[in-house]
Amino acid sequence: MMEVICISMILLMSIVPKASSQNIQIQVLPQPVIYQENDLVIQCSITNPSQLSDVYFMQLNRNISTGFETVVSILKGQSPQTPQTPQIKWPSGSTLRYRACAGGSEINTPSTAKLKLTIHKNSVLCPTDFTAYNCKFSGLSTSTSDFVTQEANPVTITYIVKPRIIEMPRVRISGELTDTPLRQFPISTVLQLTCEGQIGNDARKTIRWCARKSTDFTFTGMPQTPLHSEASLIDCQYRRSSTIIYNLTDTDTSTQFLCESGDTGMCGTGSAIQYVNINTESNLSNTPEVSDTSGSHETGVIAGSVIGSLVLLTTAIVLVYFARRNYKCTCEKESGENKRDNLQNTSDLVEDESGYTTITDESERHQDTYDEITGSEEKNQYEAIPGKGILHMHFHDCRSFMNLYIC
Structure with a gap:
């Protein structure tokens, strides 16, 4: 019986002239949606309830390759026993009903009528769920007492996908064909540093480089112009690589490099970030000297202890x-x-x-x-x-x- 009523309402909506869309609106909360951080909430509601004496039906649709399809509908209760109980209808064969819910929806009066779809952040499919949506409703006009239907203009969901994965920078001596596991090099060595990873859902984004020397307190952007590969889309993330050429100087006694994506402007704020430390060999040559100085100090301490013991022993004998x-x-x-x-x-x-x-x-x-x-x-x-x-x-x-x- 409910299916017959629902079909009848849809047919009626198709033959009744459409009124202006001023009485229906669609909202996306929040906008933009941060993928895997925000729930996706889409809501249809009445903007001018005073122009309607009743609302019978509301529907949420979304755009697919062949046009708009129904996502979920709400119908006013038809049973005399439960007239205040709305009916939530999912299309036959819908898989979205297992990932989403329509809790909070109701259609009792024009002022409270709303259709709310919520997809939990861990259930959102990217980019499938990030598309254009619109709303429809049917009700009774207050001024003319006519049955009217209205449709809101489509709203396209804007979203942000933060990069999550970036690989450890690879190091290669310029001119060689393979990467090297070494992280200590002579001064004036020309190095090629390469980093590859996610850059988000914007193909224009790139991976950037920052560096911090042993005398620096913070990372600063590197002036070298990186060489970027073409961005490739995998699911909802674009990926690309970035390469810089760096010539080691005597100031690079211990320099830390970082590559990152998804940053907010300052070095080290990326959502995907990796580090690599490069040392020069001149810095390593100082290590034995430090060790020797430490040994001489220990020898002096031992000699002083022995002399002190002898003095104490001699004093005891004299006493x-x-x-x-x-x-x-x-x-x-x-x-x-x-x-x-x-x-x-x-x-x-x-x-x-x-x-x-x-x-x-x-x-x-x-x-x-x-x-x-x-x-x-x-x-x-x-x-x-x-x-x-x-x-x-x-x-x-x-x-x-x-x-x-x-x-």
């Missing part, structure tokens, strides 16, 4: 030595005081006012003290002096001992 001598001086001092006490009453010694013990025996005064001391092999020379009755001195600390070498 231990003086500690032992200090202990020995203390013992000899006490022993010497005891012996002096025993000899105070003899006639050999006389204590003078200076506080030191002196020798008074005339027969012993001219005798070389060390002649008798060296005869003993069992004692140290300095330990034997008190035993022979020679001068015994009271030392207040071991520093005096070190200065006199006698304790």
Whole structure:
């Protein structure tokens, strides 16, 4: 029954004179559409609902090679039980119905009537869905109470396809027949750099080159004029290659090149971008020198550590030595005081006012003290002096001992 009504409405539209298109419009949201970033939304609506008392039918068509074909239609509910429920009709055999939806469409009143087609961004087919569309509707005129049909002028969808894929730049020494995997070259080497990839849906677009030397902070466009190949269309993307000739100088110690497409004007803003680094051999020759300097520094650190350790070890030995001598001086001092006490009453010694013990025996005064001391092999020379009755001195600390070498 619905099919009969739909066919009848279409036939009626074909025989009823067309009114001006001022009451129907078609919109594409957004415009332009960015492929794979925006949903494609096409909407038909009434612009002057006050001139219509009712809307019965709305239809969205699109252009194909043989003319316009129906995409989707909406009919006012014909069932007495559900008069407010619109009927969404897809053409027989339509494959678009599996990729799109007509949600949000309704036709209850002229002021709210609209037909909305939405294709999700991941379901849009390029370039199939990016074509011309138009809208039709039929309704009842308020002024004449006549059945009228109107058709909006076609709207062609504008769209942008951003490049997504670009190959790594190929490097070739000028004059050679094949590319080289090398990325270090002598100064004055002439290089041929080639980049190939997508440029979007505009065949006039090209691939551009930028460079940044080791002394630069940002990339800048290269003045060399690239050689571009012809653009070839694959699906919704054009592809082409771009080649530049570059002569290495002594300023190219480490130069980074980029090739890009889909840029917004500034270097490095492309939606498809690749990089390649080129070094000169003069830069590489400095590497061993840096390594050698580093080795010399490490050697100096090790030598300093060894010398420091030896100084610490020597200081420790000296401290231990003086500690032992200090202990020995203390013992000899006490022993010497005891012996002096025993000899105070003899006639050999006389204590003078200076506080030191002196020798008074005339027969012993001219005798070389060390002649008798060296005869003993069992004692140290300095330990034997008190035993022979020679001068015994009271030392207040071991520093005096070190200065006199006698304790």
